[in-house]
Amino acid sequence: MAESLKVYFLVANRIYIGDCIRSTLGLSVENHYSHCCVFYNKMPRLTEYVKENIDWIRDMEGDVFCVVDTIEDEEAKKYNLEEAGLTPITLEELAQKLREADVIIGYGLPKQKHAPPPACAD
Amino acid sequence: MKLLHVYRTEPNEEVKKLVQILNEGNEAMEFKLYEAKEDADYDKLIQMIFEADKTISWW
């Protein structure tokens, strides 16, 4: 049996959040301690699929965090914590966790400068 | 521990802060992928990845 690693996925781009959570779960089911850290953005509209993935990651001793001090918009922060139920973490607290991580994954594209147009705002 | 930070794009303030905390007590190297052009740049990257204990590739 391979060693269980502490893995942290970091996601900065809104379009990549849902898939980053799926990929995080992919390593949870491979017996790693797998975490997803959402930076900057409001979570996309929650589907049952995403909610189930978040629950499953937590069942497998991982977590999905919202890096609260990277989000300026209070409404977005409230949605991530209260509606999506993400675990709040500060950048400083996350940094301390990353010091203990075996694998850190900068997932997908960087943060976008502009808010999403209606076509992809959900 | 020897850490290698690879920047796919120019690092922003949050990345710089995380890198600073990660580097405390460690030996750190960095590679700007967004400036890589020649084969020699990529040879250097491979050499650094295999020299480092851990590589972190930032957005």
Next chain:
Amino acid sequence: MAKDPDKLGIFVTNPQYMGHLMKIVEAAQRAGKKVKIFFTFKAVHLTKQPDFPKLVKMIPEPDLAICADSYTCEGFDVETDIPGGLTPKQMRTQAYHGEILDECGKYFVL
């Protein structure tokens, strides 16, 4: 399985770095290193780049795969449109990412 210290795992999450990927694989092979690569989510669009079949030829079949679910989610057909040079065995799940972490002594994300 013990990790191979001379093998570099590459997790490709970004759809815009075909040039970097080719150069990194070429440099790894020049240095006598092996690679194992997994393409996920929007990075599966790299399979449509002209250089992709060349990349496939540079790497043994078990050491390159794409996420079949991502490929379907991006609108492609996993049966009738297997990308340039790949075999059905190379259309995999996220478990392949786990294999990369288990097998490769070094790991890199694009």
